Amino acid sequence: MSLVTLLPFIVLIGAMFLMTRSAKKKQQQAAQMRDEMQPGSGVRTIGGMYATVKEVNEDTVLLDAGPGVDLLFAKNAIGAVLSDDEYNRIVHGVEHDLKADGAHVPDDASSLTGTDEPAGASEDKPLDLTKDAADEPAADLTKSDEAEPKKTDGGSEAK
Template identity: 75%
Template sequence: MSLLTLLPFIVLIGAMFLMTRSAKKKQQQAIEMRNQMQPGSGVRTIGGMYATVKEVSEDTVLLDAGPGVELLFAKNSIGAVLTDEEYNRIVHGIEHDLQSDADVVPDDASSLTETDDSSDAAADSDDTPVDLGKKDAEDEPADATADARAKKSDGDSDAK
């Protein structure tokens, strides 16, 4: 037999070896993670339930899922042991302030448009209010109102 005919079998056996090796590593990491569980740790089960560990025994874990709700799970059913910050964020909605030293962005844009004190003083000296509303009909002179009515006519009034 030539080496060329054995090459596909060698590659296949090598790929199977690598896949089983990575699967064994993942299983070992999961076992170590489950062995590190302690009472008070936040966990997520493989079914997606979040709870706090109350007691840990050889093969089982007693979980506290809420006031008066204690559940007994197999140790294998624990999908992840969560950090305190992650558990509080998911279960209680408490966000950990990761950017406490960073600049705070205000809720409104007024502080973003402020300028230095010299231009504020110049703006404050001109205290004339700006009226952006419509003028009332009584404020306009009578001639202007008549002109406006004449301009609005479309010329069809004389056609009758």
């Protein structure tokens, strides 16, 4: 047999080796994540249920899914152990505190201008809402638009 005949088999065996190695690595990471689970951690099961770990045993986990609701799951049924911030955001709707990061979002725009008075309350120049002569040409443009024939949406008149 020549090398050309054996080449497809060698490539196939190499691909199978790489795929099983990748799958084994993912399984080891999942097992390590489940072993590091501690009471009080927020978790998501493979079914999509969010709960708090109450007790960890060798092959099982006791989860607190709500007031008075304790559920016993196999460790393999835990899909992910969540960080405290992520768990609180998903389950309780609590966003991460932005003030802890040093970012500040103002409640109104007056704090952005550096003055304490609200916008439009300046006493230097009163706001004039009367119609000026500068508005006249704009009115003429709308009249000329009305004189042109209107376009239709393709009704019986357009045929």
